[in-house]
Amino acid sequence: MAARTRAHVFVSGTVQGVYYRASTRDAAREAGVAGWVKNLADGRVEAVFEGPEDAVESMVEWCHEGSPAAEVEDVEVEDESPQGEDGFEIRY
Template identity: 75%
Template structure:
């Protein structure tokens, strides 16, 4: 294994995955698009979508620091959002690539 292979495997080992549910006034307030922008700024992969019960669901994968920063961002969200709760579960990374808004 050469040095670049070692660095690549360390990067994969350092990835974390957070599965997040955000409740409050988080639909119709640009929350998903703002989440995508915040994720792209932090180089976090994953997705975000609205749920029928009024919550927003998201998955974030990336470095621990970047994912934690994005989870913290979720407590505020877009400027028009009123976040009441953020429920986070950590899971094994699934190899998300890029960040998208799901429908």
């Protein structure tokens, strides 16, 4: 089994109200990555991706583009220890 890894991501730019969270959820499920995504009060989007290292890396890369209407300005990534996330959800 591939080693699991976890990335905690903060995305800034025009990333709310542009289907960023739904697109992230769909992409993560397609990549086989667990975790969650949510909007922050300051206008950023926060997400956690957990799974095989290559899949998590692909999701971090995906965040730089995001949904078609998004305009991503910055992506901050913090590596963390896996916490056994299961499934991928939008949090409110």
